[in-house]
Amino acid sequence: MHIPTFVLEGIKLPRVILLIQPSVGSDVQETFSLMKTSYEMGALCFDLPTKNLLEAFRELKNLVEDEGLIGLSHVEAGEGVSLLGKPLHHFEPKIASTIKKNHFPPQLIAKLKKEGVWNSRFFFPTSSSTEVFTQKEIDRIRFDAGRFEKALSNFRQSETPFLVIGRKYGDWLSALGRIDLLQSMVARARERGFRPIFSSYWTTFVLPKTKTIDVAAYAVPINRRWSLFDPEQAFQLIKKFDRPLIAFNPFADGELMQDSEGAFSFLFEELRIHGVIVEVTSKGEVTKALNAIEGFPSIIHRQKT
Numbered sequence: 459m460h461i462p463t464f465v466l467e468g469i470k471l472p473r474v475i476l477l478i479q480p481s482v483g484s485d486v487q488e489t490f491s492l493m494k495t496s497y498e499m500g501a502l503c504f505d506l507p508t509k510n511l512l513e514a515f516r517e518l519k520n521l522v523e524d525e526g527l528i529g530l531s532h533v534e535a536g537e538g539v540s541l542l543g544k545p546l547h548h549f550e551p552k553i554a555s556t557i558k559k560n561h562f563p564p565q566l567i568a569k570l571k572k573e574g575v576w577n578s579r580f581f582f583p584t585s586s587s588t589e590v591f592t593q594k595e596i597d598r599i600r601f602d603a604g605r606f607e608k609a610l611s612n613f614r615q616s617e618t619p620f621l622v623i624g625r626k627y628g629d630w631l632s633a634l635g636r637i638d639l640l641q642s643m644v645a646r647a648r649e650r651g652f653r654p655i656f657s658s659y660w661t662t663f664v665l666p667k668t669k670t671i672d673v674a675a676y677a678v679p680i681n682r683r684w685s686l687f688d689p690e691q692a693f694q695l696i697k698k699f700d701r702p703l704i705a706f707n708p709f710a711d712g713e714l715m716q717d718s719e720g721a722f723s724f725l726f727e728e729l730r731i732h733g734v735i736v737e738v739t740s741k742g743e744v745t746k747a748l749n750a751i752e753g754f755p756s757i758i759h760r761q762k763t
Contacts, residue, residue: 459499459500459748459749459752460500460752461473461474461500461501461502461748461751461752462751462752462754462755462756462757463756463757464702464732464733464756464757465757466620466653466674466675466702466732467653467674469528469619469620469653471503471528471733472501472502472503472733472751473726473732473733473734473751473754473756473757474501474733474734474736474747474748474751475503475504475505475530475704475733475734475735475736476493476496476501476503476504476505476735476736476738476744476747477504477505477507477511477706477735477736477737477738478492478493478496478504478511478514478738479737479738479739480492480739480740485510486510486513486514486517487514489510489511489514490514490517490518492738492740492741492744493511493514493515493518494518494521495741495744496738496741496744497518497522497524497527499744499745499748500748501744501748502524502526502527502528503527503528503529503530504529504530505529505530505532505622505706505735506529506530506531506532506618507532507622512529512531512612512613512618515529515617516617519617528617528618528619528620529617529618529620530618530620530621530622530655530735531612531613531617531618531620531621531622531652532621532622532623532625532657533606533609533610533621533622533623533643533647534624534625534626534627535623535624535625535626535627535628535630535631535639535640535643536626536627536630537602537605537606537609538601538602538603538605538606538609538623538639538642538643538646539599539600539601539602539627539631539636539639540599540600540602540605541595541598541599541600542598545602545605546599546627549591550583551583551587551589552587552589552590552591553591553630553634554582554583554587555587555588555589555590556590556591556596556634557582557630557633557634558582559590560633561633561663566687570686570687573684575684575686579659580659580660580679580686581659591634596634596635596636599631599634599636599639600639601639601642601643603646606643606646607646610646610647610650610652613652615650615651615652618652619651619652619653620652620653620654620655620674621647621652621653621654621655622654622655622656622657622677623640623643623644623647623654623655623656623657623673624640624656624657624658624677625657625658625659626659628640628656628657628658628664628668629658629659629660629663629664632658632660632663632664632667632668633660633663637667637668637671640656640668640671641671641672644656644671644672644673645672648672653674654672654673654674655673655674655675655676655677655704656668656671656673656675656676656677657676657677657678657706658676658677658678659678659679659686660686660687661678661679661680661685661686661687661692661695661696662685662686662687662688662691662692662695663686663687664678665678665695665696665699666695669699669701673701674702675701675702675703675704675732676699676701676702676703676704677703677704677705677706677735678692678696678703678704678705678706679705679706679707680692680693680696680703680705680706680707680708680725680729680731681705681707681708681709681710681714681721681724681725682710682714682720682721682724682725683710683713683714684710693728693729696729696730696731697728697729697730702732703729703731703732704731704732704733704734704735705725705729705731705733705734705735706734706735706737707735707737708721708722708725708734708735708736709721709736709737715743715746718746718747718750719750719753721750722734722750722751722754723754726754727754732757
């Protein structure tokens, strides 16, 4: 099966990267089985945000001994920062209330709830606080090199040359105005031989703020039905964004899976995205995603206007 490719910092990647997500409660062997089947069908790159996925990938890598088989490892940006010597997750409710107060007026929250995208996956934990950070407290948040190095020690550059940094805490640190902390994590990852990818949920809010970070690419949730915060604004921003972009959740939580070619056409031809991370739960979904991508070209040279 021919899978089109693109190149990031000298490494060739397929335009469809698979995130294996078998049934809830499945073990490493079940994950490995679907990953191996996907590899035999032509998949050469896997997204590895969990320990189980990383273990399954390593088992497959040891079995096939294919240097072309690579993965994307993940470090949540919260692993690289601390406040008063404590990991930042100890202060989650206070962080959430601070960001809500400063950046989420009630009308925006109401709009996002109406659109069905307001949930803890993309925004804040269910617990809340009435306390907010002062600017002095925000300024005291520090890059925690020891904790970040410990997180990096779980990965091998030969297996996962790309390291995804960000997600929830990437958005939160951006909202707190601490882009410098993200820059410190990216710089340390590069020192250790990884090519960083910055991942964000809040497309229209974060991309302009982080455009100068030294990363190989950006990963954001984008599909033809929605993107955060304002879809049309996000689509226009992405069309003009002159850095490599990877879309995750391209099928809108499975709603667009039946028209996967149409979903890819929107992303690759209209928005000119480099690649997509597709969540698959079965061999049938792997087949559908890989068949759909065959009709699109590899990126040889790409320049946005």
